[in-house]
Amino acid sequence: MLPVLALVAFATLCNTSSAWAQAAPPTRVQPAPDDAQRAKQVEAEQLFLRAAARIDIKDYEVASTLLERSQALDPSSGTLLNLGECYEQRGLTASAYAAFSAARELAVQTGRTDRAEVAEVRVKRLLPTLRRLTIISPSHAPPSLVIKLDGKPVERDKWNQPVPIDPGVHHLEATADAQPAYDTRVPAPEPGAVATVSIPPWTSAPGSMPMSERGIDGQRVAAIASGIAGVAGLATGTVFGLRSQSKHRESDEHCGPTGCRDAEGVALMDNARSAGNVSTVSFVVGGVACAAAAVLWFAPPFGKGKATQIGLGPGAIRVAAQW
Missing domain, CATH: 1.25.40.10 (Tetratricopeptide repeat domain)
Incomplete structure (x- = not known):
């Protein structure tokens, strides 16, 4: 045709x-x-x-x-x-x-x-086959509120009802008096399905919404905490790794291929092994924490977080959140 x-x-x-x-x-x-x-x-x-x-x-x-x-x-x-x-x-x-x-x-x-x-x-x-998105406007929204989807204003008569969107991830933002108030990414649903995004209620003047309602929710908090824990773990691993190498070099003066000749050499060798073990565990924990931070930060939002907990243990990291 x-x-x-x-x-x-x-x-x-x-x-x-x-x-x-x-x-x-x-x-x-x-x-x-x-x-x-x-x-x-x-x-x-x-x-x-x-x-x-x-x-x-x-x-x-x-x-x-x-x-x-x-x-x-x-x-x-x-x-x-x-x-x-x-x-x-x-x-x-x-x-x-x-x-x-x-x-x-x-x-x-x-x-x-x-x-x-x-x-x-x-x-x-x-x-x-159409994918649709419903944008729920916030309560007590100021008259100056502008909602944009992929940089284009969404007409007010299209708020609170499903509108067709193309496949892919879309950028949704809401502003009032030229101040950003809400910003998020919305993946398109499956063909024939409808996705819904609710813009949080306006609390006071434009731009004064809590950070947790501007996209820094429990999931992002968990990502930031995991990232901090990961960097700390990698830094600790580096410090103890250098300490282990230093103790190994000092023990060379007291130890040979068949063993250590005195008590000082034995102590230095034990310290080197202990520092090496701490370094290994810290690197593992740091790597896992950084990976968890990346997943939490870039993954689509699971919902509005109510509580987030970060726990570290020997060779492991635990990230728990309630949604």
Whole structure:
């Protein structure tokens, strides 16, 4: 269906550009408003042609960019249909759904029932596969509150209801009076599922929300604590490792291949072994703690933490949290 749509839209653009070529006076210095619009149509046609060439070689990402620019210059339901196809080929189901929906609306407005029917089929096909996100707005939110998803403002009429999102991890932030109040990452759910994110209640002035409600929750606290414990363990391992090496060198003067010749040599050798054991255990604990910190920090949030405990033992680290 994609080549047919491309030919339909391309034919429309070609007819427009031909009319412009016949009507535009070649000696005009300052173009009239109609001429300026026709110039945009010609540029849109050129972008469309370049996009069609990229579609032929299945370069849908570049084709999408070219079609977006073409649509901005000269809106067309045919361009939107092709843009939706490119989005769908890239797996961007929400973007494809939006493009097909816009194509259907524009086609109805311009009397292109054929394109409206094609867009309707595409919309119905995508509906069961859409991933959706519900953003629950905070209570007592100030009028200046702005919620952004991936850097784009979310319209207020889309708060508190599921809206389609593309696959991947999305950046959600809420600000008031230009002060950041909430910032988090939201992974898209499975196809057909709905994810929900609740922005914490506003406590007072913008920017005064507790850090635990700005994303530094129990999980992040556990990650920071584990990281501190890990660094401490590695530092301890380094200190005792150097001490063990030093004691070994001192014992060389009192000990040989067959054993130590006096009590001082025996004591130095025992101290070297003890320091070496402490160094080994500290390195193990430090490494485990650093790994736990990385997992806790980068993993998706499990929920709002109520209590977090960090425990260290011989050769082990325990991280416990209630959610």
